[in-house]
Amino acid sequence: MISRRNFMQSSVALAMSMPLATLVSKARADGVIELRAQKISKKLAGESYAASQLWLYNGKSPGPEIRVKQGQRARVHFTNELDEPTSIHWHGIRIDNAMDGVSGLTQAAVPSGGTFEYDFVAPDAGTFWYHAHNNSWNQVARGLYGALIIEEPEPVVDRDHDLTLMLDDWRLEDDGTLHLASMGSFMDWSHAGRLGNWITVNGTSQPEFKLNAGENYRLRLINACNARVIQISPAAINALILGYDGFVFDRPAQPDNDTLSMAPAQRVDLLINQPLAGQSELNDIGEFALQELSGQNPLSLAKFSFSGARKTRQQAALKLTPNSIRMPDLDNAVNVPLIMTGGAMGRMGTVSYKGKPLGRDDVMRTKQVWAFNGVANLADEPLFQVERGQTVVIKTENKTGWIHGMHVHGHHFRILSRQRKELPSMHWRDTFIIDGDETVEIAFVADNPGKWLLHCHMLEHAAAGMQTWFEVV
Template sequence: MTITRRNLLTAAGASTLAAILPSTAHARRDGVIELNAGPSRQRLYGADGPLSDLWTFNGRAPGPEIRVKRGERVRVRLTNNLEEPTSVHWHGMRVDNAMDGVAGLTQEPVPPGDTFDYEFVAPDAGTYWYHAHSRSWNQVARGLYGPLIVDEANGPVFDPARDLTLVIDDWRLTRAGAFDVASLGAMMDWSHAGRLGNWLTVNGEATPQMTLRAGEAHRLRLINASNARILEIDPNRFGGKVLAHDGQALPAPASVNYAPLMIGPAQRVDLLVMPEPGGDFALEELSGDAPFAFARFTVEGEASARAPVPRLPAPDLPEPDLSGARTIGVEMTGGAMGRMGRVTYNGKVLRRGDFRRTGQVWAFNGVANLPEQPLAAIRRGESVIIETVNDTAFVHAMHVHGHHFRVIERSGTDLDDGRPWRDTFLIGPQQTVRIAFVADNPGKWLYHCHMLEHAAAGMNTWFEVA
């Protein structure tokens, strides 16, 4: 069964800004990267639009690009200047469990006015991101996220001038063009497709214009920071090929033969682009009635010969043993137009009026939100298959913390897409998806829907690697 297409944004705009991300170079003090979470004001609806009241890291959304090398020890000090507790999750990073940043599972949330020091070794090169993981449906929607890029141990494979990070977000704006704070937490979003915006930005700017060099190999790192929107693009329109999914490199650049390419919330895709002279193009969102350009590229220069394509190192991840793997089942229920059945929340069975009162309208295996007991207790080094059955009317983006996996089967079909490594996968209505990985990272790890409203409304569980 194919995943349903989404509606296009209702508005469009343009910006002549280059949408270059600030780096953490200026935010380092004695080797520590400083991230300050707090309120700030930013224009989203073009250069002449009204100021929006956001919550951001270091005063801007996205927050500064953290760029480190593989194997480097990363030290980050979070200072919370918000009105509520927060934490930071390093999405896609196989960090020590105590540094994973999940408030209520791996750490207590950081109170207002307090600080927390994160320290971990960057284990894998690739494209990752960081975001708030306390009341994420609220804090990420307001702008608390940023890119995390891990270069190869010997330095960047691509010329840094040809290596572009694009953090894509959809915002829900009012008719005046300001961020719609009042609509946060709407039960319609929680019980349906999640919070979908009506305005796309790239690195905080609307329809930025960027410049590429003809004949040169460029790496475009696409990060979907939306709460719930699935982006649909077609790299074939501009000769692009896929270099990596969710930070993990493919064996070789691959053409997309299943267009449109869907990028779910929290997913990342690295594209190889080698434009011809005069080959200006745009990144277009394709889920609506007509293509919507959300980033434009001007190609400059005359290329006498095409430059060689840099080769990315293969991922260094353990292969699961499918013949001896243990299977863990997850049944997803609930939501509008879905079957709920018997649901337990905080140890109590929910009755009719309890669903709206608690906001818990989704469940995994009949339990809404984090259960006291783990989904499974797994031996360290054990190969695991998680079989997820989506018995709901909506698409979900499922994320595994602390591990990367291969999608080995979708609704009875053995996949022939090379089974790329991922940390987040999409599952359509009435689909069954099987993923496999080696549980080699000890600790308590979250398994949840990254449609953030769905997670808040019940789609959270956890497993323990002992």
């Protein structure tokens, strides 16, 4: 379905003039950034299609890109103009707990008409994002997200060469409107989550980026999909990898595999540098498409064309400065087992939900079909509680038949082992992929006090039971 739609769309999309980049937020004179969650009518699929009723920050899809220098204060005055409560989570930031934006855990949801002052300092530079964190499965699907870029004191590339690509898949009706009838469907919650049939990059379909040949560009890819694991091939576009989940490496790296998977909420920073077509033995393409490879047919996400005089790659050295973060002390770790169960064709065993056993008859009513360690959704007790500075190893065993993307709030971790696929364990992440029947171990220093969520970032899975929390005291 998706390939047909986006294929059909290509002729429409290319005829339109489209913004190439995300809109960057402008702070007020006092340095405060205004964000408003608003109900907006917007044409997602092109001018010849009907408009969708979306929920967007400042009326834009994606919301304004927020840029703050590393170590500097970010102040956001948030106003909720929706008809229901909401909150904002700053994804991947090792943030002050009170600012993490998880309604029901770190703050009360902001009521309709209410405001909230988000005020935090981001210790790490990199590619992050913000999104609604109350009924996220619904609010994010309707468009409540934007990029959050924490700038290095010394930028890796200048602003003209620093491109954000927020990727999202929307589920649209044939007339181009958001498919509302399937919002919250039990089918999605118990299977792969809400998958869309219409892919946008920075709110438009297949934008084209016109770049200078032979110069370094940083592409910040952010997967804002509710549930789709996006697959790309950095090698196919001669891209190097600069970092994952906001944390850059110490130098650009060759991709490990032909395809690179990005779970919902994961980010990948790429470096591209393309000589002119026919002018270099290195590569003979003057343009290429970044393709999404998870479906039956490759889909063009965005097109890049190169012009200018440079016949070879510019040799300007890139200076990458990795974020400073404490290494886990594996010899003195607290070990936490996390068993994932449930989902379609799976078993949950005996499950408790809100402190009571979940009977068979309750499943359809509560839509709780997934569990961590036999508990669906948040319980009164945390999964674990540790003292600040303690190294934690979480061994996650996925006993469901489904792939998941697990996100730890407030901390970055290292992946220690992965049974079936190689992942570069030497990199920091805030979200990890786990296949069906796979076991993944992660380790981190729990050095950020507060109550932190640990959940599947396939937002329907989280709503249907796949979330828990831990406490650092």
